[in-house]
Amino acid sequence: MLIALPDGSRREIAGDIARIEDILKQLCINPEEVIVAKNGRIVSEEETAGGSDELKIVRFVHGG
Amino acid sequence: MLNDAEKKRYSRQIRLFGEDGQERLLRTSVFIAGAGGLGSVISLYMAAAGFGKIRICDCDTVELSNLNRQILHGSADVGRAKAKSAYESLTDINPEIEVEALLETISEENVDQLLQGCDIIMDAMDNFPVRYLLNRAALQRKIPLFHGAISGYQGQATTIIPGKTACLACIFPRAPPASVFPALGSTCGVIGSIQVTEAVKYVTGTGKLLENRLLFWDGLNGCLDEMACERNSACRECRDS
Numbered sequence: 062m063l064i065a066l067p068d069g070s071r072r073e074i075a076g077d078i079a080r081i082e083d084i085l086k087q088l089c090i091n092p093e094e095v096i097v098a099k100n101g102r103i104v105s106e107e108e109t110a111g112g113s114d115e116l117k118i119v120r121f122v123h124g125g
Numbered sequence: 126m127l128n129d130a131e132k133k134r135y136s137r138q139i140r141l142f143g144e145d146g147q148e149r150l151l152r153t154s155v156f157i158a159g160a161g162g163l164g165s166v167i168s169l170y171m172a173a174a175g176f177g178k179i180r181i182c183d184c185d186t187v188e189l190s191n192l193n194r195q196i197l198h199g200s201a202d203v204g205r206a207k208a209k210s211a212y213e214s215l216t217d218i219n220p221e222i223e224v225e226a227l228l229e230t231i232s233e234e235n236v237d238q239l240l241q242g243c244d245i246i247m248d249a250m251d252n253f254p255v256r257y258l259l260n261r262a263a264l265q266r267k268i269p270l271f272h273g274a275i276s277g278y279q280g281q282a283t284t285i286i287p288g289k290t291a292c293l294a295c296i297f298p299r300a301p302p303a304s305v306f307p308a309l310g311s312t313c314g315v316i317g318s319i320q321v322t323e324a325v326k327y328v329t330g331t332g333k334l335l336e337n338r339l340l341f342w343d344g345l346n347g348c349l350d351e352m353a354c355e356r357n358s359a360c361r362e363c364r365d366s
Contacts, residue, residue, distance in 0.1 A: 069346065094301050096339075096352070103296060103339065103354040117352065119341060121297065122276035124306035125163040125251040125313075 062111055064088070067095060067120040078111030085118070095120050127151075131221065135175050146329035151177040151222075153328050156243040158231055158259055159183055160207040162308050163273050164249035165197040166317025171247070172215040174325060178223040179215060182239055183207040184230040194310035231255050236262050245324055248272045249317070253300030257362070260285065260293035264366050271323050273316040276306040278344035280316035283354070284323045284335040287366055291337055291354040294362040315342050 064072045066088070074084075081104060085092045092106055098117040099110050110116055127135070127144055135147045155176045157168050160183035168181050187195070187202040187210060195207075202210040212226035231239060231250075236258050240246065246263050248270060250256050256272070263270035263285060270285040272293060285292055319340065326332040341350045358364060 091302075093299060096297065098352040101353055103352050105298065105357070119350075119352070120279075121281055121301065122274045122279050122306065123251065123253055123301050123303075124274060124276045124308055125159050125161050125249050 062113070063115045065115070065117040066090075067118050076111065078109045080106065081108050081110055081116070082106035084110065084116070088118075090118060131175070134219075134221070138174065142325075142329035142331050146331065147175060149328050149330075150175050150325070153245065154178040154243045155180065155245055155247060155324070156240050157181040157247045157249055158255065159249035159251065160195070160197055160211040160226070161185075161191065161249060161251060162194040162310065162313035163275065163317045163320070164211075164247075165195045166313050167247050167249050167273075167321055168197060168211060168215055169218060170318060170321040171324070172219040172222060172224070174321070175219065175222060176324075176328075178225070178242075180225040180227065180239070180243060181208070181211050181215070182227040182229050182231060183211065184228060194308050194313050196310065231258060233258060240266065240268075244268055245327065246270045247320060247324065248274075249320075251306075252303065253297065256293055257300070261362055263287055264292060264363055267366075269324075269327055271320040271327075273320045275308060275312045275316050278309060278312055280312050280342040280344075281339060282316050282319045282323070282335060282342075283339045284327070286334070286336055287363070289336065291356050292360060292363040292366075295357040295360045296339060296354050298357075298360075309344070312342070312344055315344065 187198045197214045198210045206228045208226040208228040215224045264287045267287045273282045339352045
């Protein structure tokens, strides 16, 4: 699974299918600060990902 | 019908969407939530474009540290209510439209009253709890909400059409932790301008809206990116709409 991280770097992670929530935990990313797209589509933390999925993790902002 | 002065004032954009489009803008009543960084850009461009009625709401006074980005307000406005300087700037840029500037805190208690008579909502807030209030009000009234947010060089925008697109809570189910955010005027310029462009397209029926698409601006690397989103059937806010 290929993961694009909020800092712009990319990381390949091998392993079984996992919940997005657990993947974020593994990457030490606070789920409250990011949204995650799986294969280009925003998904909730309850979704799972693995295999050839591509995840993109983006830090969203709240200022105005 | 546009009068001669209106035909002249808006001539360069009438080329884009015709006199009919301009008349639609003039008939549109806008609520702008906030007169800060995003609210400055949004309100100035909406006033200049001839949105006929602008209601802008902010509870704060102008501080010196606002002036790097909040271009509605000038140095002489420090200490004055943002609503007052907003009113002056907007009526100066376009005296032909109706401007209402309210010194109010947007809350669950007054949001319905503040939105009375408005056709569209522009999100220029600096926090998610009030954004969720606006989102709920947009869903109830079935009027669009044009979302934008910034921090530093980064920003995001999307267009929410009740009953058609993901709502704000579908995309952002929970608010990020509150924090003091860095702010650059030009980032407000990018995101606020995208929001106004969306509103113009919506009202005039032109182009393709940012529906079910969340646009990201990364000014530090000069990149635009987008993510697809969809309605969440379990969304606490819009599942019944």
